[in-house]
Amino acid sequence: MKRIKLGLVTKLLIAIILGIIFGQLDFLPDFIIQIPVTISSLFSSVLSFIIPLMIIGFVVVGIADLTQGAGKLLGLTTVLAYASTLIAGMIAYFVAVNLFPLFIDASLSKAVVGDQPSLEPLFSIPIEPMLDVTSAIVFSFMFGICISWLKGQGKGETMYNFFSEFSLIISKLLNSFIIPGLPFFIFGNFVNLSYTGSVFSILSIFWKVFAIVIGLQLILVSLFFVIAGLYAKKNPFTMIKNQIPGYVTAIGTQSSAATIPVNLEVAKKNGVSAQIREFVIPLCATIHLLGSIVTVTSCVTAVLLIYNMPVHFGMMAGFIAMLGVAMIAAPGAPGGGIMSALPFMTMVGIDPTGVLGNLLITLYLTQDSFGTAANISGDNAIAVIVDKVYYKHILKKSN
Template identity: 25%
Template sequence: MINTQKSSILQHYRFPIFILIAIAIGCLLGTWLGPKASALKPIGDIFLNLIFTIVVPLVLVTISSTVANIANLKTLGKILSIMLVVFIITGFISAIIMLGATHFFPPAEGVQITLPKPETTEPLKTTEQIVSTFTVSDFKDLLSRKNMLPLIIFAILFGMAISLAGEKGRKVAQGLDALSEVMMKFITIIMWIAPIGLGAYFANLVGVFGPQLLGSYARAVAVYYPTAIIYFFVFYTIYAYIASGKVGIRSFWKNILTPAVTSLGTGSSVATIPANLAASAKIGVDREVREIVIPIGSTIHMDGSCLSAILKITFLFGIFQMPFTGFDTYLTAILIAILSGVVMSGVPGGGFIGELLIVTMYGFPPEALPVLAILGTIVDPPATMVNSTGDTVAGMLITRILKGKNWIKENVTGTKELNAKE
């Protein structure tokens, strides 16, 4: 009996273990080779390109299929409204956590940075930005990961049209359902090379960015990395418990490792969509929830970005020797963090726009932009990990609200059948 249990555990964790070993080897290579480790980056790029190639059709097919098969479109509206509330609440909590961390450990204390002049920047054009956020001018522009939010909106509308078409639309819905299953198998094939691709990526990250972590940004890194890790382990455990008690905690941590290391290595929430979808399915998150929340969450649910936004704000206040105190200052920082993490992330060039928003809202000189860009690059790996894995636990919370506290127990049979097939 004990041997059988050990065999089952090893079988379940075999793939994540391979990935962790590959990442460890990559980190050692990066340390040994230094900047020369960039020669391994093309290997990681091959894996990442395969993931990005499949993401657009995967999102289009899965979302439209899910929406088309939802019997009552009111359910779709309910999922989307609950999703937005969950995203904002978790973003608010993450901003509060980083505010506390930076209060006790100011990230710019004793730091001397010469501010370089930035490239020419253009002012924000709100109306044009809104249009480009939600729409594109040509269908071919939808077929790009750079326009994920317009693609998601198109997929939702397409699925609604299929549902409203009644009997004639049912055949299309069935075809999309079958195609969705094929796409998931396609993802399984691509993930076979994940250990090699992620190992190469980590070698590049450690080799190229390692020296910067020991420079002027070391204190900011020393604040951000532990805070992000604490938020990841502690608060995602709390969210999983709220979603489904101790069973939810076990199920979440049993399945989240692969998406976590994928996001950490690739630095992309979009590239982690396939792994998050697979993990959510194994956890037992309803299909109509996971196939809507995971793709949308990859563009607008950014707890890690909320953490980094607060870090960037306090870092600039420290550099310019401005007091970061007072309720109004804190509230403004939280609102900017949520805006840049939940709203701006869905905008093309959202990362830069979020940084530009910080500079303009507080009246910092334009020379502060490159400082934020460098800091953003350094903290990006853990920020992306927090961003993307947060989508899975958000799906659990949304399912809890929609289906009640026993949702995961009711889905355990389906989850076991899924694991058995794999």
């Protein structure tokens, strides 16, 4: 009999359903219900420890792989990717603060808090990360650029090999422990939400949030293709049609990295030269988070509104600007966007290790596929723009 292999999204949905059911079993003593809550808490601590290492493992090698003399291309692509991410985050904030209050009111906010306090884990193990996320990002960029420069001098193989093998170790950890453990993490979180009585109120809000988020992602991706098409004098509707296989692949794999081969073929159909597409597509798979930042910004804004916390523009603008940098390693694993953003949740008054932090992780993971699909789709719009700029300005000047 052939064994049925379930995808990650299916496993997460099953974990949510089972968690809701388990948390409603009133006849069970609290310490039994606390077991999955404890497992989820421990898993969260390990995730926090691994995130900075994940950033170093993926970003150093990604930058070090850049070819010699690619400084201008790196700068241009990075600026476009960050600008795209920043604009998407700002638009998501304005959409959220204007639309979400239509279905998030004071009475619903009280229902979301729950009838009783959430369960605490039976025990916890303090696992402090070796580096914070900001330090890991700065370290990765400095070493990646320097190793790329050394390779141009015919040196640096030892350092490059070290970080390449380090990235393989991180990938092994992600594939063998983190990704398989995500359903158990989700299960524990939903057990707690179900126990407090807040889960149904939360779900009644967030299906509407996600409908708006996915619609906004599609609109923004289409808009960026229109901008790229107008600048490069290419048909944006043809490019959007070409992107469909990449979008569907990203939904299925939930990984920007796994979608790179398909995205390269899309870029080829869009007329992007081999030199540019082989440079921009893998790089943007790491640094361009259009879809992810829309999701994180929207979910954070929704949670702040639910719990009657401030959502003023000055606070959120700083948070979104930092997210554009902090989420660089997000495509390394499913849910990487929210994991990378967690250390900066204190900027908006959310405790990343508390109930709200776990709630955000849980909600983000359930729709991560669509954010990833928007990320990689936007990569091809950037590739079209970079290709035009390179041949129209950079190459001509160098000749």
